[in-house]
Amino acid sequence: MLKLYNTLTRRLEIFTPLQNNKVGLYVCGPTVYDRAHLGNARPYTVFDVLVRLLRKTYEVTYVRNITDIDDKIINASLRTGDSIETITHKTTAFFHADMRALGNLSPTIEPKATEHVHEMIKMIEQLLKQGVAYAQNNHVLFHVPSFPKYGALSGCNCEEILAGARIEVAPYKKDPTDFVLWKPSTPEQPGWESPWGRGRPGWHIECSAMSFKHLGASFDIHAGGRDLIFPHHENEIAQSTAVHGAGTFAKYWMHNGILLVNGEKMSKSLGNFITIQDLLSQAHGEVIRFALLSTHYRQPLDWTNETLIQAKASLNRLYTAMEGFKDESSSQVDGSIIDALQDDLNTPLAIARLHELAREANKINDPSAKKEVQAKIKASGAFLGLLQSSSETWFQTGSPQDLNSEMIETLIIKRRVARENKDFKIADQIRLSLEEAGILLLDTPQGTTWRRK
Ligand code: AMP
Ligand code: ZN
16 A cells, blocks of 8 residues: 655545556656756656556656756856757756666656647636736736635745745736746747747746646646745646646645755755766765665755765675675565555665665575575665666676775774774774775785775
């Protein structure tokens, strides 16, 4: 029995699909103006585990769009001198490479906003016909006061919304909370012909139109980061249900917690981000995936220097337990791991169970009994998109340098000082954690040297 936390009802709910054995899932995709950062990787990795879990039981249509119309892209083009198309094509290819490195499966459908402008225009026309939108100065706006249920997802009170909206009060708005469905483009900006002149869609209508095209008026799950709850998802609900009727659109809303650096959201605008690509030069994609899945998806995830080191050490432990295992025997995924995931995607519990199995494997001497446990670890790991390499490959090539020389030298000095102070417990701990991170210390009469395993 699958239980998921639904942001809309603020409860853990038993998941029942709208259609017997089929599930439609829409995850808001990246805006392709620049390299994705680690915070962006979180939703695509945690909801990848959701897709893998759902696929055990259902036929899943996983839609993850590409937002290739956005003012951030226009600005990037002005800044770099590259054409919009060059930027979006390049960034989409980078994004795909990042997703592959993190072990994320491709979505079933990856619609591009630029290929759905006709559908967006049609939807805006319907909103105008319903009387919930109005055209003014070549803009079309959604009139929020005409949608009484506005705010149901975020629980946002109107004052808060107003305070946020006031920043961008424009003369053509009837109400400060009204948001853009269509806006005019200058001749240099990308634009499409429409009943309101040449222009381009607003961000929110893109997802409403693309989800309708590929999943229909009602579908099962809509997901994204918490930061999208308001205004993006709130606005999507307003647009889609105004057109298709109350009770339509997504049944379950899932949101991942925010990835933080020193307590602040990792984001492009704050400048405190690390791109997935940069991180991949420090660690194997599997280490990053492991680190992202080690915290429950709804919790905030505070990213520190330690996060990767710990993930690497844990993976090394698991791969050590797989030593000598050749892929000849197969097994089912461990039942407790499935149970953990069925409980609102409890990936930390699933990982804890992997460690339990690893400890079991390490204790067994009988080769065939050991192989059985190892086969279970392999199948369970694969289900989570982990433990894809053989133990031998992992220790030979699978772990690029997490710790740079400077960090290692510092730890060696700390260990020497601890030993001089006869603090052998600390000295041993340092040696052990370095070993787990793949660094071997060699004590010689001339001092301590090190090498990578
Ligand atoms: P964007 O390309 O900015 O629309 O973001 C793509 C996805 O990344 C969305 O689902 C966002 O909610 C998510 N996201 C962005 N920053 C973070 C962060 N720091 N932590 C977790 N999720 C994030
Ligand atoms: Zn969206």
